[in-house]
Amino acid sequence: METEFIPIDYDYFDFNEKTYLLIYGRDSKGKRVAIIDSFDPYFWVVLKPGTKAEKIKEIQKIIETFTVESSSRTTKVLGTEICDKSYLGKPRKAIKISITNYKDAHAIADKIDFDEVEVRREYDINLITKYNMDKKLVPLKWYKINGELLNNSEEFGGIDSNLDVDFCVKLESFKEIEKQEFSPKILAFDIEVEQLELGKGKILMISLYSENFKKVLTWKHCNKKQDFVECFKSEEEMLEKFVEYVKKISPDILVGYFSDGFDLPYLRARAIKNKVKLDLGLDGKNPRFARGRIPSARIAGIVHVDIFRFIETAYSQYLQSETLSLDEVASELIGEGKKDFDMSKIGKMKDSDWKEFFDYNLQDSKLTWKLAGKIWPDMLEFSRIMQEPLFEVVRNGMSKNVESYIFHNLEKFNEIGEKRPLNDEIEKRRAMGKYAGAFVLEPKPGLYEEMVMLDFTSMYASVTVSYNLSLSTKLKKKEKNALEVDLGKEGKAYFSKEKGFFPLLLSEIIELRKKYKQEYKKNPTALLKARSNAYKLLANASYGYQGFFGARYYCREAAASTAALAKKNILEAIEKFKKEKYEVVYSDTDSIAILQGKKTKDQVLKTLDNINSDLPGIMALDLEDFYKRGLFVSKRTTTSGAKKKYALISESGKVKIRGFETVRRDWCSLSREVQSKVIEMVLEDGNSDRAFDYIKKIIDKLNKRQIPQEELIIKTQLKKPISEYRAISPHVTAAKKMQDLGLPVSPGMMIEFYVSEIPGKGKKLVRDRIKLPSDPGKYDIEYYINHQILPAVENIFEIFNINLKQTAEGKNQKSLMEF
């Protein structure tokens, strides 16, 4: 039979000691399809150069006799093949060894121990990745497939009849087709529980949300006032119905918010307790949990997406949100937040409270569902571009994504994949310590007029490409025509001029990013935006990848050289501007701020062109924008200029603030707002008069206690368990207080507190004066003036020779008047 097919979820099974791929997806009519494909896993033995053909044949013969016995199977070598391959850019003879069961690839590889063997490779790649490296049945792309319709086939022990799909096909051939669009059926869910500790309390309710479907299932307090509420006699019955609904809706994607870490493990725990089968998988099995920092819950045939995890790795850098709570993220991305509900009421709930609780629960699923819809193009493109199943890409970090991209493109270079570093290797890499990074120019504090900001486009990626920096191009020693990079204290590094596959792939990524960015401009679809964005993220992460201790293609010299050459180029560009009589005010990593001075914009652009014509390879310095004014301040304690802290106002009056307390979430909202207003006024006016009047008023208000306490709450994230802190800072003390009150405290939480006035002695430390927002008390006026307001604005006024501290203490009038 022939049909159109889109692969969504990948699994595998063993039958008669052989491994088969089981791929779930849809056809173009929306029917659920499972396809079964056979695949002989293989790995490589790379031979030392100069190994004689006869010797290779001898080795080949011996390898073909190898078997590995385990309790459940015997794995055999199916066959071997001698190939001309490339390993780290060098041509090599290699033996391809196909085996019956991939789980024993490592064991078989271990047995291959001849003197002629240089390395053994690709035995440590998971089956599905390996399958797709080879067969290219890429996730979430459309194919026309041909195969045999299975109907209780004995060939696979009748596995097809156990699958909850419309039909099952034994794959014979497939071909990619043009079709792009795919709208998966998404079902969102969320649970509410008695006690947060995993499985300890009962699940009070479960909400489900999909297109034209909204339900809250509960066994608690059943009045039928809300039509979406469905009531059951017990938690057990509720769980059974949950399973039934998921099966009935039959989603492609089951989505939750932090559901890997909370909802699904909790559901599992309660299902076990209630002896309910949580057989959500299309194979009739329970979710499978993989260990990790956060466990991953996998459901066969249905992609469980914990959207929090995807947002954390791929999306958060584009968000303004200060935390990644569902409320904040949803508010920003879909303009709708969570409903209010006071969790402390659980246990003593009234009728109306339950009603509210059901609304709250449903809203969470609704938000999650909407978020999933909004972010779907990004997830889709990630999966297609990295060529890894959706389940993986939404959980993988960027280093893993870079690696996936590399592995699925190795074939183009006839390359054999590098191995994953073992623990002792990782230890060695970590012990190497840091290498020198970016250059940051110390600015002279001041308010500048007419500034120009310039930046290098994708600087580190363009350096890597232009100088050909990678593991496979690294040379052990100086060679003729080689690039020599001066790493300062660390000595020198050498790289070949012959293009390596890593820089080539990276240049391709940069090209594709450019291409889709342009296409998006002409045709602004969410899909094109997501695609161009995915390539941008890949390009940005590639530098970090080479310096990451866990990377297969780790190359410290390449990463260090990238940083060093970036530094060299930006310093040269700065010199060129200086030579043309521009004052260079600031520079950080890939950006340069200059004063336009008496030059015209055209003259600036001409200098820019000149600089560009001398830049190597694909490196380019771009005009970012012209700015009316720019503000740079000194560091708090010294007179030297503060790096990574500045504010600009564009010609259209838009203010851009970097690094100031205003953009830091661990300052109280009053200081942040006051500082941001002061910066804005100074940038707009070009003097400090208005800002000075404003700050006087604020200090006056604070002195009169007219500022509400909520504007003085300080929020700091608790990053590890309380017991692990060596320094007991205010936020740790606040967390302890919360714990003492029986409130849930866990790493990752934002801890809120304020500094109170506590009369008496022996309260010198700030931590001895902190209170939780709910604690009654008076805020400490002196503390807030001297530790939150003045530090935020003092050095702004200093630029105008105003000593704010003296002013605040009333010792002096406006110092400006003295001039």
Next chain:
DNA sequence: TCCCTACCGTGATG
């Protein structure tokens, strides 16, 4: 007990 500084910890920039 006071004062100074190194270090811890968080959260920014790019």
Next chain:
DNA sequence: GTACATCACGGTAGGGA
């Protein structure tokens, strides 16, 4: 456990006077 280095700053820890 899961890309890199650089930087500012508040606050505490802890030694010396």
